[in-house]
Ligand code: NFS
């Protein structure tokens with residue numbers, strides 16, 4: 272230990288994490304919570320966005336005594352430039368993930384899919400229709416090839432806006448056109464933004480910020496949306512499925528394999544192969560009772576949504592999972608995999624295996640996953656885990672009991688089906704419930720955990736407050752895992768925790784009041800849902816008119832910056848649990864927190880505690896309801912006599 276021991280109950284919320292963090296201290300293993308302590312005095316220049324290291328006349332920092340960098344850049348330029356670079360990082364991560372899937376779809380269409388196939392022909396035909404790809408009289412492979420080529424063009428398009436933008440409501444599209452932020456190809460946006468932020472190019476903070484919205488749109492209505500569509504075609508559109516979440520899903524006597532990261536190609540194959548009777552027999556021969564495959568981070572969300580594979584934990588549980596002493600291998604690919612993993616694993620028998628040549632970690636074993644021969648690659652990994660089972664040291668094992676059941680799998684298709692059944696699948700019942708005031712609005716709670724705050728605390732309090740106030744909550748990423756662990760993603764939660772109106776709706780259709788919509792690229796499902804609600808009618812003609820808000824309570828990643836930015840550009844107000852690194856420029860702050868309201872009908876808001884956030888959200892929802900003229904009816908639903916008298920209805 273490098274400093275005073277940390278107190279688990281001050282740092283984490285769920286029992287499994289509390290127990291395991293205490294075990295980390297006993298085992299003398301450092302985690303991110305310890306390292307947060309040693310990093311406590313973080314750089315205030317970096318935090319407020321006024322540190323520039325874009326050229327080597329610097330690094331420069333802005334202070335009262337030195338208000339300009341060597342080149343003359345002021346705080347506005349430096350803060351806006353740094354912000355755009357964060358959006359670039361996040362958009363690149365989501366979009367590259369999307370690109371890998373498109374390339375796989377193309378190979379599948381050409382007949383060399385390496386064990387992958389078009390699993391969901393309905394999703395393929397739906398996408399073909401959305402993108403106006405001719406499908407009459409064509410085989411599914413022919414359609415898939417045309418679609419894959421169109422998607423590849425979305426990355427490369429040089430002089431025209433993305434075709435995917437056409438999936439947004441018409442008024443949204445004209446707003447983007449009017450503000451000159453329709454993105455061209457994803458790759459072009461990333462390159463142009465890097466160019467514009469290099470020394471001596473774009474210096475006007477407004478111009479830089481508009482480019483941030485444009486680049487983020489190429490993620491939300493580009494790379495991420497494409498990633499989601501292609502995942503559904505290749506692996507199936509998610510439908511409600513039951514599973515469990517938290518470290519307690521690890522088996523005492525099974526071979527435990529954790530898959531951690533983001534791209535579903537590898538985890539999908541592992542999910543299929545882990546059920547292979549031959550491999551299960553192999554595990555039994557090694558003295559285990561079977562194989563437990565579980566996920567960490569967004570890859571967990573992907574395989575929960577489609578296979579009901581349990582979630583072992585969220586981002587900040589990746590080290591804790593190893594500290595249980597019961598994990599044979601942790602297989603990592605890209606994004607959110609801490610470089611500390613091999614060091615933590617060295618205290619146990621766990622082997623960390625990196626699987627893609629674009630992401631290597633010192634101390635990890637590198638075994639590049641061969642997607643062209645995916646089945647045997649996946650089998651080899653599982654065998655390797657079984658072979659490591661004999662090295663597990665029972666004296667170091669302590670698997671916490673805590674876990675909760677969860678229902679995942681709420682794609683837009685699934686929500687429509689639940690609301691209306693096979694013949695009337697639609698958002699109509701939801702729109703009607705919003706108009707009638709049984710549901711006050713819809714809030715997406717998304718994003719990461721961050722050891723700066725007590726893990727999951729903000730998210731769980733906010734979620735409970737919102738459903739109590741009749742707000743339907745949609746979740747993705749690590750925010751979804753927080754609710755899953757808390758047992759909030761179950762239909763029964765509606766009975767115990769939801770307000771009366773929301774409870775009525777959820778009870779009628781058997782739906783949880785908190786819906787698991789998937790991983791972070793699946794934030795594009797939230798946009799899809801918003802567009803469908805607009806299309807269904809009665810709630811305005813663009814997304815900014817909907818009573819809808821996005822929240823990133825404990826965000827840490829550049830990806831969350833990109834997500835927040837495309838939400839606001841799409842007309843959805845965004846609440847941040849900790850501010851962006853823009854505090855060093857009043858102009859940038861005013862632009863993002865106020866001016867964007869004139870441009871897109873939505874802006875950012877900082878709310879450092881969940882109660883303040885609840886109040887702000889209700890204010891935004893009420894304002895939207897008032898503008899739509901549906902506020903009166905909703906208030907009539909409150910049975911408080913005082914309210915009734917005041918309302919005069
Ligand atoms: Ni999203 Fe998924 Fe979690 Fe944050 Fe990381 S796993 S892509 S970035 S930490 S929510």
Ligand code: SF4
Nearest residue numbers: 323326329331340342
């Ligand atoms: Fe300093 Fe300007 Fe170079 Fe940035 S670009 S490091 S502000 S001289």
